[in-house]
Amino acid sequence: GNSVTQMEGPVTLSEEAFLTINCTYTATGYPSLFWYVQYPGEGLQLLLKATKADDKGSNKGFEATYRKETTSFHLEKGSVQVSDSAVYFCALSDHINFNKFYFGSGTKLNVKP
Amino acid sequence: DARVTQTPRHKVTEMGQEVTMRCQPILGHNTVFWYRQTMMQGLELLAYFRNRAPLDDSGMPKDRFSAEMPDATLATLKIQPSEPRDSAVYFCASGLVGGEQPQHFGDGTRLSIL
Numbered sequence: 001g002n003s004v005t006q007m008e009g010p011v012t013l014s015e016e017a018f019l020t021i022n023c024t025y026t027a028t029g030y031p032s033l034f035w036y037v038q039y040p041g042e043g044l045q046l047l048l049k050a051t052k053a054d055d056k057g058s059n060k061g062f063e064a065t066y067r068k069e070t071t072s073f074h075l076e077k078g079s080v081q082v083s084d085s086a087v088y089f090c091a092l093s094d095h096i097n098f099n100k101f102y103f104g105s106g107t108k109l110n111v112k113p
Numbered sequence: 114d115a116r117v118t119q120t121p122r123h124k125v126t127e128m129g130q131e132v133t134m135r136c137q138p139i140l141g142h143n144t145v146f147w148y149r150q151t152m153m154q155g156l157e158l159l160a161y162f163r164n165r166a167p168l169d170d171s172g173m174p175k176d177r178f179s180a181e182m183p184d185a186t187l188a189t190l191k192i193q194p195s196e197p198r199d200s201a202v203y204f205c206a207s208g209l210v211g212g213e214q215p216q217h218f219g220d221g222t223r224l225s226i227l
Contacts, residue, residue: 046216100158
C-alpha cells in the first residue's frame with residue numbers, strides 16, 4: 001500500500017540554521033511527491049513538488065529531491081527564518097487511484113530569533 | 114490567486130444539531146476532497162469527488178456524515194446528528210485530474226460540538 005513517514009517534531013532551530021525534515025514513502029506505483037506547509041489557523045499550502053525520480057522541487061529557498069532508490073523526499077533549506085515556523089507535511093499522490101493523496105503526520109518547525 | 118473558499122470559518126453548536134459545511138472549489142477544478150484534522154489523528158480523508166461524482170467516502174462515518182456536490186461550484190459536508198467527537202477542523206481541497214496535480218486547500222471550518 002501507500003504511506004508516508006515523516007520525522008517527528010517539533011524541530012527547533014535558530015535563525016539562519018540549516019533545515020532538514022526527513023520524509024520516506026512506500027508506494028505501489030510511481031507517485032508524485034509534495035511538500036505542504038501549514039501556518040496557524042490556515043489551510044495547507046503547496047510548497048513544492050516533484051513528479052518523477054531525480055526531479056528536484058524548489059520554492060522560497062526550500063528544496064527536495066525525489067530519490068527512488070531510497071524512497072525519500074527530504075525537505076531542506078539552507079538558512080531558516082522566524083517566518084518559516086509552521087507545520088510541514090510530506091505527501092504522495094496515487095496516480096492510479098484518482099489523485100488520492102497520502103499525507104505524513106506533519107513536522108512542526110519552530111525557528112527562534 | 115484563485116482560492117478554495119470554505120464557510121463558515123468557525124462553528125460552535127450543541128450535540129445533536131445538524132451541521133452543514135460548504136466549499137467553493139477553484140473554478141475549473143474537477144476533483145474535490147474533504148479532510149478532517151485533529152491533534153490525535155492528524156489529517157484524515159473523508160470523501161472525494163471527481164466531476165461531481167463521489168468516488169470514495171470510505172473514510173466517513175456513514176450513519177451521520179454525508180457529502181454532496183449539487184453543482185460544480187459547491188460541495189457540502191453535513192453531520193446529523195453531531196457529536197462532541199466530531200469537533201475538528203474540516204478542510205476542503207480541489208484540484209485537476211492527474212497524478213502530478215497538487216491539491217489546493219481552503220482555510221478550513223473549525224467545528225466545536227458542545
